[in-house]
Amino acid sequence: MRADLSNQVIARIDDETRHLPSRSLDLGNIFTPELGLLSPHRSEIAPRGRARDAALIAYSERLRQSYKANEAGIRDGMLKLGEAYRDGQTIAVSCFCRAGGLCHADVVKLAIEKVAGSLAREAERQKAQGVAERTANTIQPNPRTERAVNEILSVSKSDLILSKLEDMEGRNRSEHASHLNGYSQFVRDLYERGAVVRGGVLITPRDNASSSAQLGITTAEYAVKRLEPIVNESRAKEIAPRLVEYGNRIAGDSADRDTKIKVFNWIYGALEGRNDLLKTGDKTSVSESKEERFERTLEEISVLAGEMERLEPTDRLVAVESLDQDHDVATDRANDELSLENVYENALLREEITPVEYDHYVGGIGGFERIELQDTTLAQLADEMSKDELDRWIEVRLPVIDEMLESGTPVDSILKPFQNEIYQAAKEDTAGKQAAIDDLRFASGYIQHQLKQPESRFRHFNARYREYALMLEKAASKEELIDAASKIRHENAKLGFGWEKLSEMEKAATPRPLTSKEMRFLFTEASPRHYTIEMTAARLAYSNAGESARTKTDSLMRGEINPSKEAMQLIGSLESRLERRNSTDSLSATKHFLQSLKTPNDELRYKNAFDHSEVYRKLPPAERDYVYQRAVLQKDHLEEKLIDSLPSGRNINYEPVHVENGSAAIGKSFREALKSDLVDLIRRDPKIIGSDLSEMTTRIVEKHFEMLGSKVVSDIAVRSWGRELGDGVATRLQESMSRSNRSEVRDQNVPKISSTRVHSEDHIYQR
Numbered sequence: 001m002r003a004d005l006s007n008q009v010i011a012r013i014d015d016e017t018r019h020l021p022s023r024s025l026d027l028g029n030i031f032t033p034e035l036g037l038l039s040p041h042r043s044e045i046a047p048r049g050r051a052r053d054a055a056l057i058a059y060s061e062r063l064r065q066s067y068k069a070n071e072a073g074i075r076d077g078m079l080k081l082g083e084a085y086r087d088g089q090t091i092a093v094s095c096f097c098r099a100g101g102l103c104h105a106d107v108v109k110l111a112i113e114k115v116a117g118s119l120a121r122e123a124e125r126q127k128a129q130g131v132a133e134r135t136a137n138t139i140q141p142n143p144r145t146e147r148a149v150n151e152i153l154s155v156s157k158s159d160l161i162l163s164k165l166e167d168m169e170g171r172n173r174s175e176h177a178s179h180l181n182g183y184s185q186f187v188r189d190l191y192e193r194g195a196v197v198r199g200g201v202l203i204t205p206r207d208n209a210s211s212s213a214q215l216g217i218t219t220a221e222y223a224v225k226r227l228e229p230i231v232n233e234s235r236a237k238e239i240a241p242r243l244v245e246y247g248n249r250i251a252g253d254s255a256d257r258d259t260k261i262k263v264f265n266w267i268y269g270a271l272e273g274r275n276d277l278l279k280t281g282d283k284t285s286v287s288e289s290k291e292e293r294f295e296r297t298l299e300e301i302s303v304l305a306g307e308m309e310r311l312e313p314t315d316r317l318v319a320v321e322s323l324d325q326d327h328d329v330a331t332d333r334a335n336d337e338l339s340l341e342n343v344y345e346n347a348l349l350r351e352e353i354t355p356v357e358y359d360h361y362v363g364g365i366g367g368f369e370r371i372e373l374q375d376t377t378l379a380q381l382a383d384e385m386s387k388d389e390l391d392r393w394i395e396v397r398l399p400v401i402d403e404m405l406e407s408g409t410p411v412d413s414i415l416k417p418f419q420n421e422i423y424q425a426a427k428e429d430t431a432g433k434q435a436a437i438d439d440l441r442f443a444s445g446y447i448q449h450q451l452k453q454p455e456s457r458f459r460h461f462n463a464r465y466r467e468y469a470l471m472l473e474k475a476a477s478k479e480e481l482i483d484a485a486s487k488i489r490h491e492n493a494k495l496g497f498g499w500e501k502l503s504e505m506e507k508a509a510t511p512r513p514l515t516s517k518e519m520r521f522l523f524t525e526a527s528p529r530h531y532t533i534e535m536t537a538a539r540l541a542y543s544n545a546g547e548s549a550r551t552k553t554d555s556l557m558r559g560e561i562n563p564s565k566e567a568m569q570l571i572g573s574l575e576s577r578l579e580r581r582n583s584t585d586s587l588s589a590t591k592h593f594l595q596s597l598k599t600p601n602d603e604l605r606y607k608n609a610f611d612h613s614e615v616y617r618k619l620p621p622a623e624r625d626y627v628y629q630r631a632v633l634q635k636d637h638l639e640e641k642l643i644d645s646l647p648s649g650r651n652i653n654y655e656p657v658h659v660e661n662g663s664a665a666i667g668k669s670f671r672e673a674l675k676s677d678l679v680d681l682i683r684r685d686p687k688i689i690g691s692d693l694s695e696m697t698t699r700i701v702e703k704h705f706e707m708l709g710s711k712v713v714s715d716i717a718v719r720s721w722g723r724e725l726g727d728g729v730a731t732r733l734q735e736s737m738s739r740s741n742r743s744e745v746r747d748q749n750v751p752k753i754s755s756t757r758v759h760s761e762d763h764i765y766q767r
Contacts, residue, residue, distance in 0.1 A: 006098070006100070007094050007095055007096060007097075007098040007099065007105070008092050008093065008094045008098075008105070009092070009093045009094075009095075009098070009105040009106055009108075009109045010090060010091070010092055010093075011085055011090070011091040011092075011093060011109045011112050011113065012085070012088075012089075012090040012091070013085065013086075013088055020087070020088055020089050020090075021089060022089060022090040022091070022092065023081075023084055023089060023090070023091045023092070024091075024092045024094070025038070025081075025091060025092070025093045025094070025108070026094045027039055027040060027093065027094065027095045027096075027104055027105060027108065028094075028095065028096045032077060033072065033073065034072065034073040034074055034076050034077030034080075035074065035077040035078075035081075036072060037062075037063065037066050037071060037072055037074045038063070038074075038104075038108055040059055040095075040097075040104045041059075041062075043055070043058070044056075044058055044059040044062070044104070045097055048101055052101075052102075052103075056102065056103070056104065056107060059104055059107060060107050063107070063108075063111060067111075078111065078112070078115050079115060079119070081112045081115065082112055082115030082116040082118070082119050083116075083119060085112050085113065085115075085116040086116040086119055086120055091109075091112060093105040093108050093109050093112075141399070141529075142399055142402050142403070142406075143526050143528065143529075144402055144406070144450065144453065144455055144456050145398050145399050145402045147453075147526075148398070148402075148446065148449060148450060148453075149394055149398065151378075151449075152378050152379050152382050153379075153382075155374070155376050155379035157183055157184075158183060158184040158186070158187060159373070159374070159376055159379070160376055160379060160380055160383060161180060161183045161184060161187050162184075162187050162190070162197070162202065162373065163197060163200075163373060163376040163380070164197075164380075165180075165187065165190070165191055165195060165196065165197050165202075166196060166197065176191070177191055177192055190202075190204060193205055197373065200372060200373050200375065201370050201371065201372050201373065202370070202371040202372075202373055203368050203369075203370055204368065204369045204370075204371070205368055205369075206254065206368055206369045215257060215260055215261065217260070217261055217264045217265070218244060218247065218248065218260055218264060219244065220240040220241050220244050221240075223236075223239070223240035223241075223243050223244055224236045224237055224240045226268050226271075226272075227239060227240060227243070227271070229272075230271060230272060230290075230294055231291075231294065239298070242302075243267070243298075243301070245305070246267070246301050246302055246304075246305040247260070247263055247264045247267055247305075248260075249305040249306070249308055249309045250263050250267070250301075250304060250305050250308045251263040251264075252308065252312060253312060254368070254369070267301060270297050270300075270301070271294055271297050271298065271301075273290070273293060277297055277300050277301065277304070278300065278304070375449070377445050378442065378445050378446060378449060381438065381441060381442045381445065382442070384438070393442070397443070398446065401414060401443060401446060401447065401450075402450065402456070405447060405450060405451075405456060405459075405460050406456060406459040406460060406466065407466070408459075408460060408461075408463060408466065411447055414443070414447065415440065415443060415444060415447070418436070418439050418440040418443050418444075419440060421436045421439065421440075422436040422437055422440060424436075454521060455521075455525055455526075458518060458521070458522075462511065462512075462514070462518070463511040464492075464511035464512065464513065464514060465514060465518060465522060467511075468488045468492075468514070468522055469522060469525070471484045471487070471488060472484055472485065472488075472522070472523075472539065473528050475535070476530065477535070478532070478534050478535050478538055481535050481538055481539060482538055482566075482618045483618065485523070485538070485539065485542040485618075485620075486617055486618045488522075488542075489519075489542065489621070490617070492513050492514050492519065493513075495510070495513040496513040499512070499513060519543075520543045520544075520548075522543075523539050523540060523542045523543035524540060524543045527539065538564070541564065541620040541622070541623070542620045542621075544620060544621060544622045548622075549620075549621045549622040549625065550622075550625070552622035553622045553623075553625040553626050553629070556622065556623065556626040557626060557629060557630075563623055563626065564619070564620075564623060566615050566618065566619060566623075567619055567623040567626065567627055569610070569615060570597075570612060570615060570616060570619075570627050571627065571630060573593065573608065573609070573610075573612065574590070574593050574627070574630060574631055574634060577589035577590050577592075577593060577634075578634070583638055583641050583642050584642060586638055587635065587638040587639060587642060590631060590634050590635045590638060591635060592604075592606060593612070593631055594628075594631050594632075594635065596608055596612035596613060597612055597613055597616045597627070597628065597631070598613060599613055600613050600614070601613070601614075
């Protein structure tokens with residue numbers, strides 16, 4: 001075997017032939033400045049043996065240190081060689097001392113391969129990161145998370161300062177006022193006026209409106225004028241001051257001018273008898289005189305004034321004199337304790353509380369104004385974070401917390417990692433313990449904030465709501481949304497009607513059905529981003545139920561609201577049935593429409609152009625009622641039209657009809673006219689049977705009793721007798737048809753059906 005005595009080392013990915021340019025690198029003759037350090041020094045050249053090994057190690061270490069420091073730009077040069085190697089180019093590294101053995105060329109080849117491998121790994125990492133970013137951008141963000149983040153970031157710096165109005169941090173009053181002025185002059189003004197924050201409520205001393213003109217209606221002179229027409233002058237002057245006091249107590253210390261006008265007008269109207277002071281279920285006695293009513297109303301006003309006064313807040317400012325007295329008492333007590341601590345504290349107290357501040361707090365103040373502030377706890381914690389830390393919470397942690405929260409994960413399990421982080425920090429990194437505690441506070445506060453929102457709360461605690469909400473969010477088209485909404489309503493209603501029949505074990509294993517309020521909230525939630533306008537409108541249409549659904553149905557019936565496309569499709573099919581040859585065929589077609597609403601198209605004897613039951617099932621409750629009511633109204637109209645078109649009965653002189661033992665004794669002419677109309681009805685619609693026949697018979701009976709012109713029988717008795725007669729007619733017809741069918745089978749004579757049926761009608765009234 002012949003030894004390789006060449007001075008070159010070939011660096012390439014594999015032995016595959018590529019039509020790419022090749023590079024050559026002669027370590028003894030390098031012209032590229034960035035690669036000049038690859039040339040070996042004299043001390044790094046040695047003959048074979050241990051000396052050469054030590055020289056190569058020193059050469060390799062020098063190149064490594066130079067690469068780390070990027071000395072003379074060697075890192076850039078090596079990156080170019082690594083990129084060429086990665087792209088498949090061949091690099092021939094030659095060294096004058098190789099002679100078939102290991103030398104500096106082998107060290108450079110190994111370095112090129114390492115750099116190329118590092119470039120390949122970095123490319124894969126960037127590729128994976130790009131895919132992750134693109135995936136994150138394609139995933140629809142949680143709208144509940146977005147809302148919470150917007151609420152946190154929307155809190156201004158002034159709001160944060162206002163929530164910590166009294167946090168002086170060791171500053172005295174003047175220094176703290178200057179500190180607040182650096183953020184907001186408005187906040188400083190509130191602080192200097194004596195505003196405080198208690199339980200998230202800003203309490204501000206209210207300026208007394210004594211500078212404005214007093215309302216005439218609140219004066220005793222006006223009260224005397226209004227009372228004189230009711231009582232005598234002396235009595236009016238006696239009552240007027242008390243009445244003004246009662247009115248001010250009822251209106252309250254913080255009432256504005258409009259409120260006082262309404263209260264006093266209401267009081268005077270009650271005393272004059274134009275209205276009741278309080279709406280009660282007790283009716284005023286008819287025998288009560290005007291004076292008695294006045295005294296009773298005045299007593300009610302006094303009682304109401306006392307009750308309203310007890311509801312007034314008690315945190316009112318006291319007079320300056322009382323403050324001075326309290327201060328003197330405190331000073332006298334302090335003189336008895338002359339310790340250094342007491343002397344120092346009292347000196348600070350006297351420095352901060354000055355007579356000027358007394359005037360400021362008390363002068364011109366008649367009460368307090370209360371303004372409820374928004375909760376800024378999360379905003380304050382977020383304000384203390386760095387930008388990178390806040391971005392991490394917004395992009396990573398908060399979406400994960402919401403995902404776990406809305407999947408029903410217990411709060412303790414969500415907070416467990418943050419608690420473990422505090423434990424680990426206490427053992428290993430005491431400096432990071434406070435940061436871990438702040439993270440736990442922020443996570444806990446965020447969960448509490450989200451559970452106050454009904455969307456997150458329902459998803460967390462109610463498994464059925466969570467399942468239904470996910471079904472609606474997955475819908476990608478209007479048709480899928482309608483299918484999901486219809487399934488939700490049907491399933492929830494079915495479970496609700498059968499809930500009481502379930503055993504305790506089954507109730508424990510089955511999520512409870514949603515209430516009407518929860519169901520309404522489910523369909524009125526904020527729509528996901530991929531929803532179209534039509535999908536949002538269809539979802540909102542399913543939110544109506546109960547009274548709201550009936551109100552919308554009435555609006556649809558009056559034409560105030562346009563029905564959906566699906567409802568109009570059914571209405572078009574219903575109206576087309578009026579175009580039959582006669583009223584009898586239209587009535588039969590309308591009844592077929594009602595049957596089609598509850599029967600699938602495949603199970604009908606006469607098929608429709610489309611499945612009415614499927615479309616009807618997917619309609620919102622209000623539109624389902626609208627379609628059904630339109631069909632029933634059309635059916636009733638056709639039935640009345642059919643009865644009115646019957647030829648007999650209008651010009652017949654009925655024999656007297658009287659009542660015997662609670663039942664009507666029917667005259668001969670009345671009976672014959674009724675029989676004639678029933679026979680004509682059956683001839684016009686030979687297929688009428690069952691409840692339809694009973695209903696039509698009842699209508700004919702009611703019609704003939706109305707034509708009598710006198711009220712001899714109650715409406716309930718007429719309807720009862722009509723249904724009884726209709727059931728009897730239906731029974732006789734079914735028996736007659738059964739006999740006719742048996743004879744037809746024997747004689748195979750089909751045309752005898754209708755004639756036999758009509759002939760049998762003469763025997764119906766023999767009962």
